[in-house]
Amino acid sequence: MRIDDRTEQHVRDTLHWVVKRDADKFDAGLKSFPNAAAREAALALVVAVSGFVLIDLHGGRPTPQQVAVLSEEIGRMEAWASVTADEAASFMNAVVEGRPLNEQLAPQDVVVLGFVVAGSLLSARPLPEGEWWFNYLDKVEAAIEAAG
Template sequence: MKIDDRVESLVRDTIHAAVIRDSQRLEEQLLALADDETTRKALELTLALLYFLIVDIHGHKPSDAEVEATAAGVVQAEAWAQLNPEETVRFHQRLMNGQPVTGSLSTENLIIISFVSVANLLSSCRRDDEEWWNYLDRAEAALEAA
C-alpha cells in the first residue's frame, strides 16, 4: 500500500486527537478531511491500520469472539467518544471478515469508530518501550511493505 504523505499527516493528527481524548480537536481534525478524495484516502489508511493492529495484537487473524472482545474493550476504554457498542462490534467484525463496512453505518460514525479504535489500540497495545506513534510507524511500514 502506498501511503500519501499529505493524507498520512492528517490521519496522524486525527489519531493524536483521539489518543488524547480531545473531542473538540478530533472534530476539527475530521473537518480538515475537507474533500471526498481526502476523506476516502484517510479512511482507507485508517481501515488498513485497524485491520493490521487487530491481527498484530492477537498474533493471528482473530475469531469473531476475539474481535467482539477487542471492539468491546475499545468502547469501554473510550467512553468519552460515546461509541455505540453494537455498531462498533459489527463494524470490527465486518472489517475483519472482509465485508463492506460502508452502508451499515453513517459516514460520520464509520470515521469516528475507525479513528477512535485505531487510537485506542495504538496507545493501549504498544510495546512497553515505545510510544503510540512508534507503533504507528511500525504499522505503516508494514502496510507499505505489503
C-alpha cells in the first residue's frame, strides 16, 4: 500500500486526539478531511494499521477469543468516544478476516471505529523505554508500504 504524505499527516494528527482522548478535537479532526477521497484514503490507512498491529500483538492472526479480550479493553478505555466492546470486536474481526467493514457496522460508525481502534491499539501496545505510539506507527507504516 502506498501511503500519501498528506493523508499520513492528517491521519497522525487525528490519531493524536484519539490517544489524548479529546472528543472535541477528535471530532474536529474527522471533519477536517477535505473530501470523500481523503476520508476513504484515511480509512484505508487506519484499517491497515489496525490489522498490522493486531497481527503483531498476537504473533499472527488473532483468534476470536483474543479479539474479544481486546475489544472489552477498548470498550472500557475508549468509552469517551462512545465505542462499545461489541463494535470494536465487529470492526477488528472484520479487519483480520478481510470482510467488508459495513457488513455488520453502520457506514457512519466505520470511520470513528477505524480511528479509535487504531489509536487505542497503537497507544496500548507495550513499547521499549523512550518510545511512543508514533514511533511504533512509523514502523507499522514502513511495513505496510514494504508489503505493497
